[in-house]
Amino acid sequence: MTSIKTVSCALVGLGNVNRNFLRILELKSTELARRYQLRFHIVCVADSSGGAVDPAGFDPAALRRFKEAGGQVCTLPGYKAGATPAELLSALRCDLLLEASPVNLHTGEPGLSAVRAALRCGTTVVLANKGPLVLAYRELHELAAGSGAGLAFSATVCGALPVINIGQRDLVAAEFLGLRGIFNATTNYILAEMALGHSYAAALAEAQRCGIAETDPTLDVEGWDAANKLVIVANSVLGLDVTLADVQVQGITGVTAEQLVRAAQQGATVKLLAAAERSEQGYLLSVRPTVVPADSFLGQCSGWEMGIELHTDLYGKLYHKIWEREPLPTAAAMLRDAVNLLAA
Ligand SMILES: NC(=O)c1ccc[n+]([C@@H]2O[C@H](COP(=O)([O-])OP(=O)(O)OC[C@H]3O[C@@H](n4cnc5c(N)ncnc54)[C@H](OP(=O)(O)O)[C@@H]3O)[C@@H](O)[C@H]2O)c1
DSSP: OOOOEEEEEEEEOOSHHHHHHHHHHHHHHHHHHHHHOEEEEEEEEEETTEEEEEEEEEOHHHHHHHHHTTOOGGGSTTBOTTOOHHHHHHHHOOSEEEEOOOOOTTTOTTHHHHHHHHHHTTOEEEESOOHHHHHHHHHHHHHHHHHTOOEEOGGGSSTTSOHHHIIIIISTTOOEEEEEEEOOHHHHHHHHHHHTTOOHHHHHHHHHHHTOSOSSTHHHHTTHHHHHHHHHHHHHTSOOOOOGGGEEEOOSTTOOHHHHHHHHHTTEEEEEEEEEEEETTEEEEEEEEEEEETTSTTTTOOTTEEEEEEEESSSOEEEEEEEOOSSHHHHHHHHHHHHHHHOO
């Protein structure tokens, strides 16, 4: 009989994404043990109020219900007053960090310190939070290589669409001639709603209600979320060494209903496109509202869909898209990364 491996986990951030991770554990723990011989045991949690530790393990269902009812970690037994997630991770040395705190493009915190601390002590790290990767992609990979820790982040780009996995694993020896994608569902939904005559504000409110919008939605509408994803794809798939400063960024706040109507009259549609275009100087990276034919692949990625076109020398043109209206698939992408790194 195969023995079950217990994976001690820390969850940093207990918002839409990690609460859905808890939901998956409720639904799939038997399946995870049967198919992958893994049992996830949550020993550390952190939210904006602080962190708590319970070596006996937090019950996923009870923890999810506690957070959904507005509970704060500082009121849990095991609360460690004044301790940062990084300090807790260094002391605990658990097997897995699931990092899903808000994006902070200025300091990367609290995620960046938590990820550094985990990688230094050999803890496998799975991220939904793009901030640490955008600010310190190379450094984090060097830390992981130094300690032998796993590091995965397929949930950071287009939710559950396995863009990173396909780009890194499946297109062996490919040269990338370019890529274009719709990387942000919130803005894609807003543009689709505005084209139907609905208001920008109502569409953004609906994206927030569904848990799809960023904690700070200006990251979505001003193009930074898509730019973050483009930086991660450029570093991980295209093999570049770039930061946000290398991306020309324009969001959708200047797009008017009149522009959308005019595009529709011409058989076109406006999309917030992230693109890496090859030129003689290297790749040109941009995020900007772009008019595309309505019957093209990206023109037909509408509403809650995100998609990517990859243009390669060996594998031709690849077109991938996903429909995602809630954070459950993103949480599933974190599970996918964890299982891929930890299963025997
Ligand atoms: N939502 C999606 O569909 C999606 C998809 C892909 C990637 N992501 C990424 O996943 C991450 C989480 O997204 P989300 O939708 O779950 O966000 P969210 O609902 O706003 O939740 C953020 C969580 O982080 C906690 N937090 C805030 N400051 C903290 C701190 N200093 N230390 C520890 N925890 C802190 C919050 O605490 P409180 O509970 O106390 O407020 C909350 O639990 C973000 O980086 C986002 O970009 C999200």
